Every structure is written in structure tokens, then in C-alpha cells.
Amino acid sequence: MRLFVALVPPPDVVETVCEAVDRGRRHTPELRWTPPGEWHLTLLFLGEVADDLLPGLTAALGRVARDRRPLELAARGWGTFPRSNARSSVLWSGVNGDTQALGILVDRLRSAADRSGVTVDQRPYVPHITVARSRPARDLASTVHSLGTLRSRRWEVREMHLVESLPESADRYRTVRTWALGWEPDPTPPPERSTS
Numbered sequence: 001m002r003l004f005v006a007l008v009p010p011p012d013v014v015e016t017v018c019e020a021v022d023r024g025r026r027h028t029p030e031l032r033w034t035p036p037g038e039w040h041l042t043l044l045f046l047g048e049v050a051d052d053l054l055p056g057l058t059a060a061l062g063r064v065a066r067d068r069r070p071l072e073l074a075a076r077g078w079g080t081f082p083r084s085n086a087r088s089s090v091l092w093s094g095v096n097g098d099t100q101a102l103g104i105l106v107d108r109l110r111s112a113a114d115r116s117g118v119t120v121d122q123r124p125y126v127p128h129i130t131v132a133r134s135r136p137a138r139d140l141a142s143t144v145h146s147l148g149t150l151r152s153r154r155w156e157v158r159e160m161h162l163v164e165s166l167p168e169s170a171d172r173y174r175t176v177r178t179w180a181l182g183w184e185p186d187p188t189p190p191p192e193r194s195t196s
Contacts, residue, residue, distance in 0.1 A: 002165040006040040016152040027146035031132040060112035065179035071098035075152035089137040092128035
């Protein structure tokens with residue numbers, strides 16, 4: 001299975017990004033614009049994971065999720081990969097907020113994957129939501145300018161997802177597992193103590 005770990009922004013944040021992306025789409029329609037329903041914030045790309053590694057991997061990732069608290073993020077600004085707009089192939093929305101806690105979460109996920117036998121990319125993490133791709137790479141400076149200012153509200157991130165990538169399918173992504181960040185409170189009230 002081709003897998004990655006991701007966060008999914010809520011619908012109103014997606015709508016805020018959509019309004020800006022519509023301006024960019026009109027300016028540069030030839031880019032391959034990512035459908036808003038596929039927008040996500042990748043935490044860790046795992047690549048092809050053998051079936052025999054999956055149980056240990058999911059258990060390890062789940063432990064990381066339970067050990068982290070919910071965090072707050074917001075969509076802010078734009079960027080490209082490579083960073084120079086002159087020859088870029090990816091256009092993305094930036095993310096700010098609890099980015100230090102987000103970076104710690106990513107580091108813990110990398111360590112968990114490594115201990116589970118899954119080799120992952122160790123390059124510096126840049127939180128982003130991919131909104132468009134260009135093949136071949138091109139100058140995206142005017143497209144970035146056309147997008148204008150982006151400032152979504154902050155949203156509370158309470159869960160993370162293990163997602164399977166299905167590039168040949170109409171539905172490109174399928175959620176395999178979802179974990180709450182932090183221990184879930186017990187919904188059962190404690191028994192009443194006897195006063196006798």
C-alpha cells in the first residue's frame with residue numbers, strides 16, 4: 001500500500017483557500033489544480049508499505065497520536081517547490097499556528113516509522129497544502145501574485161489520518177485509519193461514591 005499520514009482542514013478553511021485559488025485558476029488555467037476535496041496537510045510520506053509491516057506501523061503511529069495534544073493551525077500565504085518561483089513545479093498554501101508542536105509531531109512520526117521498519121524522508125519539514133502542480137516546471141511568480149493574501153481562521157486539529165494513495169482510481173485517496181490526538185476522555189461518568 002502507498003501510504004501517508006495527513007491532517008485535513010475543515011470545510012470553512014477549505015472554502016477560504018478556494019476563494020483565493022479561484023483567482024489563480026483564472027490567471028493560470030493551464031496548471032494542474034488540485035480538487036479542494038483532495039486538499040490535506042501531509043505530515044509524513046511513507047511510500048509503499050509491505051503488508052507485514054502495517055500492523056506494527058499503525059500501532060506505533062497510534063501511540064504517537066495519543067501522546068500529542070490537539071493543536072491550532074491556519075492557512076497563511078503561498079509558496080512553491082522549489083522555493084524559487086522561476087522554475088517551480090508545486091504551488092502551495094502555507095500553514096502557521098502551532099508549528100513548533102507540529103514539527104515535534106512530525107519528528108515523532110518519523111521515529112515511529114523508522115522503528116517499524118519503514119524508511120522515510122528526513123528533509124526539513126515544510127507544512128503546506130498543495131493546490132496546484134506544473135509539468136514542466138515554470139515561473140509561478142505572477143500566479144502567486146494573482147492569489148492575493150490568504151488568512152484563514154485558526155482551526156483546532158484533533159485527529160490525524162493514515163491515507164492510502166490510489167493514483168489510478170477516480171477517488172485518489174482512501175482513509176485507512178484515523179487517530180485522535182491525545183487520550184480521549186472516558187464518556188462514562190464515574191460511579192457515585194457511597195457516603196455511608
